[in-house]
Amino acid sequence: MSIHQFKRKLSTLCALSMVVSVAACSTPSGGKTETAGTGVAEKDAVLKVAYWESSSSDKAGWDLMIKNFAKDHPEIKLDPQVYPSNTFRQTLDTRIAGNDWPDIVRYTYQRLGKFKENNVMLDLTGKISEESLNDLVPAFRSAVTYNGKLVAMPHHTDTMAIFYNKAMFEKSGIRIPKNATDGWTWEELTANARKLKADNNLEYAFGGIWENGSGYRYLPFIYMNGGSVLSKDMKSITINSPEALAATKLYESWQKEKLVVKTGFTQEPAANLLFVAKKIAFTFSGSWHLSYMEENMPGNWGVTYMPQVNGKSGSDMGGNSIFAYKGTKYPNAAAIFIDYMTNKANMKAFAEASNFIPVRTSLINEGLKYTAFQKEMDLMLNIVKTIDPKMADDETSIRFQQINQIYGEIMDPIAINGSMTAEKALEKAQKDMTEALK
Numbered sequence: 205m206s207i208h209q210f211k212r213k214l215s216t217l218c219a220l221s222m223v224v225s226v227a228a229c230s231t232p233s234g235g236k237t238e239t240a241g242t243g244v245a246e247k248d249a250v251l252k253v254a255y256w257e258s259s260s261s262d263k264a265g266w267d268l269m270i271k272n273f274a275k276d277h278p279e280i281k282l283d284p285q286v287y288p289s290n291t292f293r294q295t296l297d298t299r300i301a302g303n304d305w306p307d308i309v310r311y312t313y314q315r316l317g318k319f320k321e322n323n324v325m326l327d328l329t330g331k332i333s334e335e336s337l338n339d340l341v342p343a344f345r346s347a348v349t350y351n352g353k354l355v356a357m358p359h360h361t362d363t364m365a366i367f368y369n370k371a372m373f374e375k376s377g378i379r380i381p382k383n384a385t386d387g388w389t390w391e392e393l394t395a396n397a398r399k400l401k402a403d404n405n406l407e408y409a410f411g412g413i414w415e416n417g418s419g420y421r422y423l424p425f426i427y428m429n430g431g432s433v434l435s436k437d438m439k440s441i442t443i444n445s446p447e448a449l450a451a452t453k454l455y456e457s458w459q460k461e462k463l464v465v466k467t468g469f470t471q472e473p474a475a476n477l478l479f480v481a482k483k484i485a486f487t488f489s490g491s492w493h494l495s496y497m498e499e500n501m502p503g504n505w506g507v508t509y510m511p512q513v514n515g516k517s518g519s520d521m522g523g524n525s526i527f528a529y530k531g532t533k534y535p536n537a538a539a540i541f542i543d544y545m546t547n548k549a550n551m552k553a554f555a556e557a558s559n560f561i562p563v564r565t566s567l568i569n570e571g572l573k574y575t576a577f578q579k580e581m582d583l584m585l586n587i588v589k590t591i592d593p594k595m596a597d598d599e600t601s602i603r604f605q606q607i608n609q610i611y612g613e614i615m616d617p618i619a620i621n622g623s624m625t626a627e628k629a630l631e632k633a634q635k636d637m638t639e640a641l642k
Contacts, residue, residue, distance in 0.1 A: 240278055246433035249537035250281040254306035255294060256289040261495040261576070265558025272553075273544055278387030280537045285597040290416050290473055295316055296317060305529040307538050311349045313525055314420055315357065315604045318592065319527065326528035331539035336547055336564075346564040347600040348525050357546040360560035364413070364421060366508050367479060367497060368486040376485075381507050384590050387512040397463040400485035411465035411475030412488035415454075419469040419612035421488070421600050424510065424518035425451040427592040433607060433637070434598045441641060443611075444473075444634035452626040454620050469612035469621045490522060491584040494559050494577045507580045510587060517590040521599055562589060607638040 253270075257263040270284055271389070272446040285306055293315070299305065311319070311391050319325050330352060337345065344358035376399050381387045388396065397409035423433065431447030434440070440449075456466040465484065467474045479487040482501035488510075489497075497505045511516050527546055544550060548564060556574050557561045559581060574581045598604065599610035614633045617624035624632075 208532075208548050214365070215331060219477065228257050244537050245277070245280050245537035245540055246534045248281075248284055248535040249279070249535055251308055251513055251532075251541055252283045252285055252306040253308040253310075253501045253541070254285045254287070254292075254299075254308035256287050256292040256494050258289045258398070258490075259494075259559075260499060261557065261559045262492055263558075264575075265554040266352050267277075267559070268557050269545060269554055271549060272550070273541065277540065277544065278420055279605060280455055280534075280540065282541075293417065305531060307416040307532040308526060308528055309387055309535060310359070310524050310526055311356075313358070313521070314599045314608060315605045316347070316525065316527075316600075320350040320355060321602060324530050326530045326535055326538060327510075327540055328354040328357065328528070328530060328542065331536075332543050333547065336543065339548065339564045339566050341565055343596060343600075344523075344525075352527055356525040356527035357542050358563040359524050359526050359546055359549070360555055360558075360561050361563055361588070362491045363522055363591065364424070365485055365510060365584060366505050366519035367489045367493070368508060369479070369482065369484075369501075370487040370504050370506050372400055372482075374405045377402050380506070383513050383540045384517045384586060385512060386508050387517050389616060390511055391512065392399070393511050394454075394458070394463065397458070397485075398461070401463060402483060406484060407462065408461045408465045408478070410484050410486045410488070411467065411478055413473065413490060413493075414469055414615075415467050415471060415475065416487075417470055417609070417612055417623060419615055420604075420608045421520045422451075422455065422469070422615070423595060423599075424520060424592070425454065428511070428518035429485050429513050429593040430516075432594050432598060432608050433611075434601060436594075438601055439641075441607075441634055441637040443637060444630045449626060449630055452615075452618070452630055455615070456533055456622070456626045460488075467618055470616055471620075472595040490520070491559055491561070491581065492522075494580055498577075498604070507583055508538040510590065517523050517587075518595070519587045521596045523563070561585060562598045603641050610636045 257266060266403060270282055273282060296309065300335050321374070331463045340358060344361070348354060348356035348358055378396050378400065400406065401409040412421065426432070426448045429447045429451050431445050431451060433443050459466065465475055465478060473485045476489055476493060476496065479496065510519050526542050528535070528542060532538050548566060549563050549566055552567050552572065555559065556572050559574060559577055562568060562572065610633060614629045618626065618629055
């Protein structure tokens with residue numbers, strides 16, 4: 205994926221916030237009109253579909269699609285295999301090790317590299333409708349292409365923002381940013397955290413969903429400061445830079461002051477649990493968590509913009525793709541299911557039901573009408589425009605899964621007990637990531 209391609213994606217997304225409030229027409233239950241010429245599904249096809257549900261809205265989206273698919277494609281039976289989001293990758297790895305592959309897998313863009321390199325993904329070239337392919341945001345189509353083959357389909361994207369406790373913020377008189385360039389500076393963020401901790405008698409002021417092997421969700425701090433993980437030509441590691449060091453030392457300072465939750469980047473998630481339990485005043489969390497927040501602390505939470513450095517903000521490039529196992533007994537049925545899930549009507553229906561952002565240019569331009577949290581989703585869509593193109597390029601590179609694992613492991617000592625300094629952590633990251641890139 206080139207930077208130029210992703211810039212085109214961001215330009216397209218810029219139009220979304222202007223049109224998202226436009227009411228969209230009601231969504232059809234099915235999407236047969238866009239099915240590709242994949243032939244007829246194999247007789248008695250039963251597809252094992254492995255995915256996780258990160259929230260009740262995410263569940264609502266999947267439930268809707270599975271119900272509609274059963275109605276529109278009765279010749280194909282589905283066996284939904286739903287796992288907790290925090291154990292999905294480990295469970296899938298265990299199954300794969302035992303040669304127990306699902307037919308269909310939901311997976312994050314950042315972690316597709318190992319499947320691409322091991323040649324275990326069904327080649328979907330020619331099996332997905334041209335309408336779908338031509339409508340994809342270029343960056344995401346690039347993310348699911350390998351060696352000239354289409355090995356997955358992008359399903360949606362999402363991003364990260366600051367979720368805050370309204371009562372605590374009001375008590376402490378904390379300013380709520382009005383837009384992305386009005387976000388808190390790092391200094392203001394730190395000062396706010398100190399005040400919130402003191403005023404509300406908290407052990408920690410905030411947390412973030414860079415836990416559970418998702419260390420890449422802290423990377424926006426590096427990129428908004430002008431740093432990067434990979435060089436422009438993607439051939440060398442650049443994490444041991446002054447810009448990345450400043451972002452790492454910022455996290456180190458928060459830990460020394462006990463401002464941020466001491467959860468390791470590779471440990472079980474705790475930030476959202478602590479937030480809804482009113483143990484912390486704010487947390488960096490995702491658009492897919494809106495329903496979770498309302499269910500657990502109704503009316504007492506809000507969402508605001510990410511921090512910024514000299515007017516430059518940034519956020520997580522989230523979302524998931526769908527691919528089929530190369531060894532599936534039902535390749536035609538699998539292709540039909542993936543094509544169905546990602547056609548225009550169904551991507552729209554899923555995104556609106558689950559509070560995700562679509563990856564089709566036409567849907568972005570036309571706008572969406574979310575079933576809930578329209579105001580918050582409009583804000584999230586504005587945040588998407590701040591995603592750094594270089595970060596998106598780096599995060600969808602082939603070796604990024606190994607790089608992300610190394611990043612989480614070197615951040616753990618800083619996050620858990622301060623046993624490693626920021627300087628030593630980045631020195632080690634530079635060395636280990638360079639080795640992984642070979």
